[in-house]
Amino acid sequence: MNSSLLNFENKDLSLLPSVSLARDLQSKLGEGHQWIFHDALSEGPKNYKGPSLLKFKNKSIAVGAYDSSSELRYRFLSWLPMEGDEFLKRWKLAIKRRHRYLDKNERLKTNSFRLIFGEGDDFPGIVIDIFANIAVIQLDRPWLKKIWNLEAWIKLIREDLPFIEGILLKSKTSAKENEGEESEVLFGDVPEIIEFKENQMIFKTKIREAAKTGFFLDQRDNRLLIEKFTSGCRVINFFSYTGGFSVFAARGGASEVISVDIAKAAIDNCEEHFVLNKLNTKRTHICNDAFEYLELMKKKKEKFDLVIIDPPSFAPNAKAKENAMKAYEKCFAMGAELVSKNGLLAFSSCSGHVSLEDFGHVINASVSKAKRRAKIIAWGHQPSDHPYPLAMKELHYLKFCLLELG
Numbered sequence: 001m002n003s004s005l006l007n008f009e010n011k012d013l014s015l016l017p018s019v020s021l022a023r024d025l026q027s028k029l030g031e032g033h034q035w036i037f038h039d040a041l042s043e044g045p046k047n048y049k050g051p052s053l054l055k056f057k058n059k060s061i062a063v064g065a066y067d068s069s070s071e072l073r074y075r076f077l078s079w080l081p082m083e084g085d086e087f088l089k090r091w092k093l094a095i096k097r098r099h100r101y102l103d104k105n106e107r108l109k110t111n112s113f114r115l116i117f118g119e120g121d122d123f124p125g126i127v128i129d130i131f132a133n134i135a136v137i138q139l140d141r142p143w144l145k146k147i148w149n150l151e152a153w154i155k156l157i158r159e160d161l162p163f164i165e166g167i168l169l170k171s172k173t174s175a176k177e178n179e180g181e182e183s184e185v186l187f188g189d190v191p192e193i194i195e196f197k198e199n200q201m202i203f204k205t206k207i208r209e210a211a212k213t214g215f216f217l218d219q220r221d222n223r224l225l226i227e228k229f230t231s232g233c234r235v236i237n238f239f240s241y242t243g244g245f246s247v248f249a250a251r252g253g254a255s256e257v258i259s260v261d262i263a264k265a266a267i268d269n270c271e272e273h274f275v276l277n278k279l280n281t282k283r284t285h286i287c288n289d290a291f292e293y294l295e296l297m298k299k300k301k302e303k304f305d306l307v308i309i310d311p312p313s314f315a316p317n318a319k320a321k322e323n324a325m326k327a328y329e330k331c332f333a334m335g336a337e338l339v340s341k342n343g344l345l346a347f348s349s350c351s352g353h354v355s356l357e358d359f360g361h362v363i364n365a366s367v368s369k370a371k372r373r374a375k376i377i378a379w380g381h382q383p384s385d386h387p388y389p390l391a392m393k394e395l396h397y398l399k400f401c402l403l404e405l406g
Ligand code: SAH
Pocket: 215, 216, 219, 239, 240, 241, 242, 243, 244, 245, 260, 261, 262, 263, 266, 288, 289, 290, 291, 310, 311, 312
C-alpha cells in the first residue's frame, strides 16, 4: 500500500503537467499563502484537475493542486524537492495542535472537534471533523481524491485516534453553499444519526444530510460566551440551525428562547436538543425566513434581552461581497431594533470575504441605522481547532461580536 498522504508522491514528478507563475509570488508562498488565482498564472493545461508542477522562469519550484475550471486555480502543496516525510510531519503537528481535544478527560465533556482544517494545517482542500466515534472527511472538490491518498489518511486516523469506529467521506460538488454533496463510507459503520457532546451538552446530527460536515463546530467558544450572559433573559436566536446557541442560552438560565430558521429539518432538531439535555426552559421553534420574522417582531413591538444573529455566508465569493454587506447590515439593524434597553445583541459572520474590518463597518452602520448606542462586550472568533495561516486572513472567516445596546 502507498502509505504517503499524497497520491502522487512516489511517482516521477517530472511527468506531471506544469503551469507557470506570471509574476513572482515566491515570497507570498514562502509566508504561508497557499492559493494562486488564475490571473497570476500563465496558460496551464486545459480541462485538467490534479497534481501539477509550478514553474517560475522555466524552473520547477513547487508542486500543487491545479484546477483549470476554477478561479482558485492552484493550491500550493510543497516546495521542490519534497522531503520524504514532510506530510507526515504536518499530520503529527495537526494532532499536536488538537492535544487538548484528544485528551481523555476533555472528551468526556467535548468529543466533537475539527481535526484537520485544510490550509490552516497545511493540507489544502481537506477538512476532517470528529463527532464522537465518527470521523467525517470533507473534500472541497471530489477531484481532490487525486491529490490526497485517502487510504493513508484512514490508516493514520485509525492509528492516532483509536476510538474511531467509522469514517465518512463528504465531497462538495459545487462551489455554492450547502449545494451538491456526495457521501461515501470509507471505513467501519457510520450510523444515520450520530450523538456527540459539546461542553457537556448533547447534540445529534443526521450526518449525511446535514449541512457541511454535520454541525457548526466553529461556534463552540461563542456559545459558551453567550451562556454567561443569559440568566433571566428573553432570547431570540435567528438562523438558529439545530439550536446550538439556543441550548447554551437555556443552560445559562434564559427565561425563554425562540429559535428561527428556514430549514425545517434543522428547526425540528432544536426541540430534540432541548429534550436530550433535559432543559425545561420555555421555548418556541419557528420555521420561517429570518428577514420576514424580524419584520414581524418589529411590527408586534416585541423586545428581547438578547438577540442572536448568525446568518449563513452571504458572500460565498468575492463578487457577492457588496450584496452580502447589504444583507448583513439589513438583518443586523433589524435585530438591533428588537433589543430591549441595555439588552444584548450578538452578531456573527462566517464569510471569509468579509474581513474583520468589514464586519466592524457593518456593525457600526447597523447600530446607527437602528439609532442605538452600543458598547462592545466581547469579540469572538473561530476556535483553536480551526487555525489559519497568518498570511491568509481570508481563512479567519468566523467573526462574532457581543454588544450591549443603550
Ligand atoms: N447558528 C447556527 C449556525 C447557523 S448556519 C449554529 O450555531 O449552529 C446558518 C443557518 O441559516 C442555516 O441553518 C440555514 O438553514 C439558515 N438560513 C439560511 N437562510 C435563511 C433565511 N433566509 N431565514 C432563516 N434561516 C436561514
